Amino acid sequence: MKNVIEDVACASCCCVCDEIQVTTDGQQITEVQTPCLQGQAWFDRSSQSEHLEPSVKGVAVSHLEAIQRAAELIQQAQSPLIYGMYQSATDSQRAAISLADQIGATIDTGAASATRALQQVGEASCTLGEVRSRADLIIYWGADAFRGTECHRNSLNRRAADLPRKIVTISGEETDFGDNVDQSISLEPGNELELIWSLRALLKDIDLEENQSAGLSTSDLQSLVSLIRQSQYIVIFFGPEFKRGPFAHRNIEALSLLVREIQAERRCHTLNVPGVGETRGAETVLAWQTGYAASVNFAAGYPRYSPREYSANQLLEQTETDLCILVGAQPLSGLSELALERLSETPLILTGPVAFEQFKTEVFLPTGVSGIHFPGVVYRLDGTPIPLRGYLPTGLPSEADVLSEIRALLKRT
Ligand code: SF4
Structure with missing residues (x-):
């Protein structure tokens, strides 16, 4: 018998989209309206696991x-x-x-790396709902793949129309998702700590010489600093690119220090975007x-x-x-x-x-x-627990x- 189930959650990635419509015949999924192929593959797993x-x-x-x-x-x-x-x-x-x-x-x-860092310095975080409703500056650092996901973009687009928002990307690779990025910073991998230290110095009005600015021009850094100073609610998504290498936890610790300093005058939060696995x-x-x-x-x-x-x-x-x-x-x-x-x-x-x-x-x-055969709970990337339903035998x-x-x-x- 055809059964249409609304607001089903997908547990395939850290976004845990929970507004998916699934149609079943009571035994198998016959149709899924997911925003992405990875989600489709996760729902397909229900029929594949039956043969194991x-x-x-x-x-x-x-x-x-x-x-x-x-x-x-x-x-x-x-x-x-x-x-x-x-x-x-x-x-x-x-x-x-x-x-x-x-x-x-x-x-x-x-x-492990994110956990190690957060145990040392803590985490100033917020929910995706707060990002949508309040953030007037979003910085994606090594999180371009996440920025490009349809579910994240749809979620941000549901914000109040009168909320002005600036977007900054920091990445080793150029990506164009056709959206309006206000500043795009190209950073060589391995220079994350230097960039964080440079930003901390500039935010304290300490002048930098060209060779002290993580290979970036000081004007690039100054424009990022002025965007930070003009904003009231800043969210930094840091992703897999930011957490590469054996000292990833040091990058996260340093980012937490930067966030703490920015918070002296305005809201600033980080959200850890997990990589695959x-x-x-x-x-x-x-x-x-x-x-x-x-x-x-x-x-x-x-x-x-x-x-x-x-x-x-x-x-x-x-x-x-x-x-x-x-x-x-x-x-x-x-x-x-x-x-x-x-x-x-x-x-x-x-x-x-x-x-x-x-x-x-x-x-x-x-x-x-x-989430398909059994109910349960999974955590979204912002730490919100999302309930899963079991709807197939x-x-x-x-x-x-x-x-x-x-x-x-x-x-x-
Ligand atoms: S982005 Fe795709 S894979 Fe991730 S939770 Fe949403 S539907 Fe599932």
Whole structure:
């Protein structure tokens, strides 16, 4: 029977668009009105996941056999690692943390650099609704792909018509989305800290020499400073380009200092635009469950945090883990090349709505999709929790069910 469902949320990316119309025949999605192809692909996953089967070493087995093998592997492991949780709902993230706690594992997410910085200096943030209604200057720093998304542009265009707004982009690459950008700054990658320091100096009326301005002309910098001084409500979206490299957390810390200084006279907020695979929400759940937002180790029987020692990349690169439990749809994102190389030699348990071919998994436990088959909650990039609905039946369990079943079996043995 045809069923039209309004205001469905898409959990494929950090925008979590929640005004999508989905038509189903009661068993499958027959039509989706999404603003983008990535969203379409996420809704298509509902039919693809139905064909997935639990397996051990690539051989199809029953769900119970796969759970039992996963429990055996965990019991044999000395130093297990749980990683991923991108696109996972908060109940899956909570279940992953409980499992890590029970088995003394390390758990990490793909949002380590932002989390590290924000733990040091805090975050002055706002919601997308406030950006739409109040921001009179928006700066996109390394977040051009996000600026170009249709859902973000539509959201901004719903603002009050009489709110004047200036747009500035700072990027290493020139992109033209056909919108009116008031200032476009081309910045060589790696010069982010210098630019932030130059802006802080100019905002304090300290003169700069040409060679002190991050390779930019001082007139470019002065015009950005005057835009900042003319504005009352500034929002800086910083994206994947801004967070590249091993010292990304330093860039974010420096940006927070700049924002703090601008706030002395006007409102200024930052919004972190996650890259592909960078979780938004898992760090929140980790923080409320353990007190730490990433890279948490339970080997001592209580949570310990060390952003380097317990980061997934470090553990894999140094071959310090003997079992990796990957959770979610894109569990490899955020791993370095060396970590991926080491991962190919590490026994893997994968649970999620997508199988992957690159690595041989010891155990694969397929799941349905939160937001299509199961209700749940995911976090939008501005930190707003968005409820997800489950509106299609499935024979598959959820990620949270799988992780809880493994926990229950381990408790009994
Ligand atoms: S922009 Fe993101 S949340 Fe919105 S429909 Fe596309 S993939 Fe889904």
